[in-house]
Amino acid sequence: MTRYFDTLGTIVQLELRQRIRSVAWLVLVSVVFVLVGIVTALLWFSITAFGGDVSDSAGVYSTIIFFVLLVGTLVTPAISGAAINGDRDAGTLATTQVTLASANQIVLGKFLAAWTVALTFLVASLPALLFTLIAGGVPGDTLAASLGVLVLELGVVAAIGVGLSGLITRPLFSVVTTYLVVAALSIGTLIAFTLGGLAFQSQQTQTIIGIDYSVGGEFDPNTGLPEEIVCLEPVTYTNTLPRFDLVWGILAANPYIVLADAAPTSFDANGFPQDLFGTIALGVRSAQSAPEFESVLDECAAAKEGDINLGYFSETPREIFDRTVPSWFVGFLIHLVLAAAALTGAIARTRTPAGALPTGSRVA
Amino acid sequence: MIEVEGVARSFGDVQAVRDASFTVNAGSVTALIGPNGSGKTTLMLMLATLLRPDAGTIRIAGHDPVADPRAVRTAMGWMPDVLGSWGTISVRRTLEITGRLYERTPVQARERAQQLIDLVGLVELAEQPTRVLSRGQKQRLSLARALVHEPSVLLLDEPASGLDPAARVELRTLVRRLASEGVAILVSSHVLAELDEMADSAVYLERGVTASDERIEASRAQSRDWRIRAVDPAALAAALKKLRIAASPPDHLGTAVSVAGEVEAAQLLAKLVGAGVAISAFGPAVGDFEHTFLDLSRTTTEGGPR
Ligand SMILES: Nc1ncnc2c1ncn2[C@@H]1O[C@H](COP(=O)(O)OP(=O)(O)OP(=O)(O)O)[C@@H](O)[C@H]1O
Ligand SMILES: [Mg+2]
Numbered sequence: 001m002t003r004y005f006d007t008l009g010t011i012v013q014l015e016l017r018q019r020i021r022s023v024a025w026l027v028l029v030s031v032v033f034v035l036v037g038i039v040t041a042l043l044w045f046s047i048t049a050f051g052g053d054v055s056d057s058a059g060v061y062s063t064i065i066f067f068v069l070l071v072g073t074l075v076t077p078a079i080s081g082a083a084i085n086g087d088r089d090a091g092t093l094a095t096t097q098v099t100l101a102s103a104n105q106i107v108l109g110k111f112l113a114a115w116t117v118a119l120t121f122l123v124a125s126l127p128a129l130l131f132t133l134i135a136g137g138v139p140g141d142t143l144a145a146s147l148g149v150l151v152l153e154l155g156v157v158a159a160i161g162v163g164l165s166g167l168i169t170r171p172l173f174s175v176v177t178t179y180l181v182v183a184a185l186s187i188g189t190l191i192a193f194t195l196g197g198l199a200f201q202s203q204q205t206q207t208i209i210g211i212d213y214s215v216g217g218e219f220d221p222n223t224g225l226p227e228e229i230v231c232l233e234p235v236t237y238t239n240t241l242p243r244f245d246l247v248w249g250i251l252a253a254n255p256y257i258v259l260a261d262a263a264p265t266s267f268d269a270n271g272f273p274q275d276l277f278g279t280i281a282l283g284v285r286s287a288q289s290a291p292e293f294e295s296v297l298d299e300c301a302a303a304k305e306g307d308i309n310l311g312y313f314s315e316t317p318r319e320i321f322d323r324t325v326p327s328w329f330v331g332f333l334i335h336l337v338l339a340a341a342a343l344t345g346a347i348a349r350t351r352t353p354a355g356a357l358p359t360g361s362r363v364a
Numbered sequence: 365m366i367e368v369e370g371v372a373r374s375f376g377d378v379q380a381v382r383d384a385s386f387t388v389n390a391g392s393v394t395a396l397i398g399p400n401g402s403g404k405t406t407l408m409l410m411l412a413t414l415l416r417p418d419a420g421t422i423r424i425a426g427h428d429p430v431a432d433p434r435a436v437r438t439a440m441g442w443m444p445d446v447l448g449s450w451g452t453i454s455v456r457r458t459l460e461i462t463g464r465l466y467e468r469t470p471v472q473a474r475e476r477a478q479q480l481i482d483l484v485g486l487v488e489l490a491e492q493p494t495r496v497l498s499r500g501q502k503q504r505l506s507l508a509r510a511l512v513h514e515p516s517v518l519l520l521d522e523p524a525s526g527l528d529p530a531a532r533v534e535l536r537t538l539v540r541r542l543a544s545e546g547v548a549i550l551v552s553s554h555v556l557a558e559l560d561e562m563a564d565s566a567v568y569l570e571r572g573v574t575a576s577d578e579r580i581e582a583s584r585a586q587s588r589d590w591r592i593r594a595v596d597p598a599a600l601a602a603a604l605k606k607l608r609i610a611a612s613p614p615d616h617l618g619t620a621v622s623v624a625g626e627v628e629a630a631q632l633l634a635k636l637v638g639a640g641v642a643i644s645a646f647g648p649a650v651g652d653f654e655h656t657f658l659d660l661s662r663t664t665t666e667g668g669p670r
Contacts, residue, residue, distance in 0.1 A: 003467060010464040018452050091448020095509065098412050098442050099465035100434060353416035353430050357375060 007101050011109025012116070019079065019117050029124045032071055036125040039067050040132065061132040062260070062276035065146045068125045069259060072154045073182045075121050080114035080161025081175030084346060089171060093350075103351040107166060107343060114158040122150060139266065146263045146277070149328070153255045156335040157182060163342020166349045185335075189254040196247035197287075201240040204291060209234045209298045231300035244287040252331035257284050261328035271316030282317045285324040365390045365548045366411065366517055371420030372572070373406055380406040382572035384420070388548045390516070393539055395559040396552035397657050398569035404552045405445055407569065408521045411550070412442040424517050425548075438466075441515035445522045445552075447502040451495035455486050455505055458494055459512060466513040473512075480508040485534070499526040507535070518542065518549045524558055536562045560651035568660055575660055583659035589649035590629055593618030595642040603639045607632075620649050 019025060043060045084107065087093040096106055133143055161178040168174035210232040217227040244251075251257055257280060265278035273279050315323075366388040373381045381403040388394040396404050409415040411424060413433040422429050425439035450458055456477050463473030481490045484504040489497060494505060503526045510518065520539075524532050539562055543549055550567075553559050559566065568575040594600035597614050604611045604621065609632070612620040623629045633646050650658065 007465060007467065010461060014450065014453070014461050017457070018450055021452055087448075090451075091444065091446040092450055093448075094409075094414055094444060095442075095448055095462075096465065097414060098437055098440075099462065100437055100467050101465045352414045353410070353433060354414060355416045 004105065008105045008109050008112075011096075011101060011105055012113045015083070015110055015113030016116060019113065020120070025117065025120075028075060029120055032075070032121050033124040033127075035071065036064065036068060036128045040064055040128040044132075044135075059276050061129070061138045061142070062146075062263070064125075064128060064132060065150065065259065065263075066256060066276075068122065068129070069150055069153060069255060071125070072118060072121055072150065073157050073186065073255065076114070076118040076154055076157040077161045077175055077178035077182060079117045080111070080158045080165065081178040082165050082171035083110040083114055083162045084166040084350060085169055085174055086165065086171045097350070097352045104347045107162065107347045107350055111159050111162040111343060114162055115155045118154040118158050119151065122147075122154065139264070142263045142266075142275075142277070146259060149259045149262045149332075152332065153258065153335070156255075156339045159339035160342045163339070163344075163346040166346025167342070181338075185253060185255055189250050189257075193244070193247055193251040193287075196250060197242040197244040200243040200246050202243055202291070202293060204239055204241045204293055204295065206237045206239070207234050207294075207296045208237070209296070209300045211300050211303055225303050229300060229303050241291045243290070245290045248284060248287040248327065249330060249334075251284055251287065252327040253334040254331065255335070256280070258328040258331040258335070261285075261326060261331070265321065267318045267321075271318035273317060278317075281327075282320065284327045285320050288324045288327070289320075365423075365425060366394075366550060367421075367423040368407075368411070369421045371407070371410060371417045371422060373403075373410060373415060373417050379572055381410070381417075381569075384567075384569065384572070384574045386567040386574055388517075388550050390548045391543055391546045392565070393543045393549045393551060393563045395556075395563035395566040395653060396550055396569060397556065397559065397566050397653055398552075399661060402569045403572040404569055405521055406572075408442070408445075408519050408550070408552065411519055412440065413437055438513070439515055440517045440519065441510035441513065442519045443506050443510040443521060443523055445525075447499065447506060449494035449497070449502055449505060452493050454491050454493055455497070456481060456490045458505065459508055462509050462512045468513070476512055480511060483511075483538070484508045485531075500528060500531060503527055504531070507538075516547055518547050520549065520551045522553055523551060524553055524555055532558060556654040556657060557651045559653050563653075566653050566656070568657060570660060579660065580656055583656050586659060587622045587624035588655050589620040590623045590632075591618050591620050591645065591647060591649045592636070592643060593645040594636075595644055599641050600636070600643075603636055603641045606639070607635060618645060 040060070043063055047060060084093065087096070093106075097103070101109075129143070129147075132138060133140075157178070160181055161174075164177050164181075165171065165174040168177060211225070212230040212232045213226060215226070215228075215230050219226055252261075260277040260280040261284060263277045263281075265273045265281055266275070267278070268274055273282055366386075368387070369385050371381060371384045372379070384403070384407055386394070396407070398404050406415065410417045411422060411429065413424075413429040413436050416430055424436045427435040427439070429436045450461075453461070459477035459480055460470075460473045463476050464470065468476065481487055484507055486501065486504055486508070489501060494502065497505060503523065507520070507523060510520070523539075524535055527535060536558065539549055539551065543564075551559065551563060566580075568580065592600060597619070600619060601611065601614070604619070609621055621632070623632060629646075629648075633643065636643055648655070
């Protein structure tokens, strides 16, 4: 067992030596550091300029975390997407394969190394994140959770990149395909969710019981209601509603939403989320529940109780949160399955002695 | 020891190796000879546990590369024909890492790396990244890498290409020394004169088929060209004419005559000397391997169906 990890470690070390010592890596890390710094500064100043208070820094923080995720998912495919087929092209894969290192040690080693390199970009943006934390009082658990998800999501992208580099013969194609997968998860899920929700539509019948304002005497100046409340005949409308509850799993697979949903949300006194993460998470959570197919809006009864608005608000966001499943869990599971499938496929393809070779590739 | 029996491998509709059978004993050097695309590299890859044969059996040091690749890898060193190296890593680290991948301890790996650097003459370049190495230097590194784990079976795919004459002599000496230590060595090369000096025997591969012993015997027995150079070419031509021996027109290397076997050659030399011709050089026009190789490829391209 220690021998297994010894060899795995050697592969990781070999990969890191080749990638981390390169000039390209140094330049990219510096660019990320500067870029995240600039974005943080701009956001910070724009908020203080508009006289925002400290609680707004939660907004800054979540925006920066999103930005770091964006940068990370843009850089990681470039690091990982040619790990295996690039070596095959350079003639160094076969010389590793004839040693005692097995296919899964080679693939996993490359994956761990790519992940580590991706994390160095996260480290480059840590100073900016810590600044918002210290200056703006972001809760520690929000920081921990969002950093944790960030680390894992970069791992998922690294795994997909290394996996595809083992499955696809040409390095260029595997890098591009990795980018396409990232794009599909980040943007494609939004499109698929919207289209999917619109594709499945259901009929809703809504019954509204209004107030007859033409009778009932004088209007009360405070509430705007007549003195004596007389109900109208119930009116029934039918309309079609998109069924987002059937496709919410698609949206859950979006890494940004995983991130937003995983970070603990803080609510204000009215039960509304305070930061960007919470607002986005609320969106996904609300999509989980099926719309009411038979809804009754009884303004009249609400008015008799004294407040007409009672008829409209059924639940606060906080209640929705408490009632629904955490979607990040589902989304992350989908990502894990993707990553594991990619790595398993790559291991099978890298195993020697090789049976069928993809057309146009030589072993050495 | 290498044992190959009836091995075949195809890539799609390309039959790279059709039927290869031969044996390389421990302590001997066998040349693998064949034209471009005849399947030498493919055969080596199967021996090196990288490719699965479609048919036939292979034993490397008694192990089957398909059933037990790990045992084969422990015993076998492979020098590929493509020169891949980890570009940003130094020569020394390359050898150390390779040693670690063969499950040597860090100390063992370090010591072995130093030995090999001395052995292949890369002392001055030991700390340089391998990217800067010249072709010949990369070739030496590649050889050193194949020797990291002191294998008992060595597969060398065109080891001499890119080497300077001095390095070729060193390679030859090294290969002979390893063989004398009991290593079974299979070498492929297109420089047949060199294999003549290095190898004990040869395997001829033609369009994926190894030539049978009988065919090799037959072509050995065929009359072949000997080259004669005399101080006075005119006197040589006259003497040959008198002996009624057909000779090619003389060129800067001398005259070529067709002679069947060494006995006849010795007799011819005695007669020429007896006739008073001052001979300065007398020998086979091409080496043994080259003669057989050329003869075999002539018969396969001219001779009927295959
Ligand atoms: N991965 C592959 N896919 C398709 N065809 C292949 C593959 N590898 C080898 N071939 C074909 O198999 C044949 C034998 O190739 P191989 O590399 O074994 O020749 P070789 O004897 O080593 O030649 P050379 O002397 O030029 O090194 C060639 O026709 C080659 O095109
Ligand atoms: Mg070859």
